[in-house]
Amino acid sequence: MQGRADPEYMQILNIIRRGQRLIIQATKEGVDASLAEELINESRYALKLNKREESINYAKKAIVEVIKAKRQKDRTALGKEGVLEKLTKAELRQKCQELGLETIGLKSELIERIRDSIGESASEEAGTKVSEKPEKERTPPAPEQVEVLKLPDEAEILAGSGVEALKKNTWNPMKDAKNLTPGLSYLIEEKRPEKFFHIYKALRENGMQGMVISRTNPKILNRTFGLDEKEAVWLTGKEIQGEIRSVLPILEFIMSIYEEFMDSNKNGILVLDGLEYLLTNNKFNSVLRFIRQLVDNVSQTECILMVALSPDALDSTEVTLLEKDLLPLNYLE
Structure with a gap:
């Protein structure tokens, strides 16, 4: 032993x-x-x-x-x-x-x-009780796959707005992506992580490998932003069956995924979309320690860490503490 x-x-x-x-x-x-x-x-x-x-x-x-x-x-x-x-x-x-x-x-x-x-x-x-109802009163059961692939409301909104919003302006994600420095960690402040994922996609198109942990179903990320489902892990409170990779909102589990990725990718991109969700399942100080450890790990590599945040979800003191460890990029309109 x-x-x-x-x-x-x-x-x-x-x-x-x-x-x-x-x-x-x-x-x-x-x-x-x-x-x-x-x-x-x-x-x-x-x-x-x-x-x-x-x-x-x-x-x-x-x-x-x-x-x-x-x-x-x-x-x-x-x-x-x-x-x-x-x-x-x-x-x-x-x-x-x-x-x-x-x-x-x-x-x-x-x-x-x-x-x-x-x-x-x-x-x-109460599934067993439902089955005891007379035939006329029964609600036909949904296919098993529907439960696994049920899309959160936020993802549906992203699917309908992400690409269209960018068509209406001349913002160039590749330009912002090239300004990110390997070894540094960034806090992307945006109401919804739209430009966030377009910057990530631009980095991927530039040849970098990526590991995405997101509150959004990987299938929606693929449909909306063209991300490969295999490089995304769904941050969710339940275990998902099938091909979709998932992780519970447990900081140690998430850190393990990132560390495994950095072991084999010294110049990759680490993406965290779901900081607010982590804070509903963990104390702020625990999440802050997790972020600081992750920042330290990234600083010893040529990787880039991108963390999405809607500042309205936190109080100003908490946002300030995060900004001390993560370089803020503000995309709030």
Whole structure:
């Protein structure tokens, strides 16, 4: 058995510790995390026996389980009559963001959006009950693939606006792409990551390899910006089956993907689109440490890091802290 200074061992241990923190936090909030706790204990036992692959698998299952349990509790609470109406618009936007829903809309639209999402989740969990309805009352089940490839509202908006918006002006993404310096990290400030992805595409056309982690389905990125689906990983709260690569909003998992890419690409492009989503699943200081570690890693290579951000999603102090480590490029209109 290798020593505890082994980087792989420490990375697995950090994932286990993160899972344990999530379980403790969930338990304090009244969530039944007993299954997640059993899974994380099994992960510790597997690591003790140096069964690293088994340890990682159990740790992942534990984190997924505790996230699912917390979300179910939140949905149950939000489903109670009058609860959503008492929330402020800012709180409703936050709930929409946590549920992976579009955050733009009137208060009544946000409430309806959340209710629809809660209703869909309840229907999925009561699937066996639905099948007991008389034939005439049954709703035909959607093909299994639809659940996997369901497009978020934000992605649909991107698909309808990204290319058309650029046709209306003379902005040249290649010019801005050539101004990015290898070894440096950039914060691309934009309401929606449109020019962000066109700059990335320009860098790719210039011969650089890329690794994209995004809140947008890779199929939509391909359709909208012409990105290769194989170079994109979908940042989502659920595990996706099929050809699409996905990653949970767990900082250690994301860092592992970027480090693996940098090991084989010393002059590639690292893209992170989903900082706001990470902040709904992690504390700001944890995300800031993650960004700083990533910036340090990139600075030791000829890679370029691009992070997308809609500044309205954070307070000014948080944006300022990010801008200290990431060079800001403002595309706000």
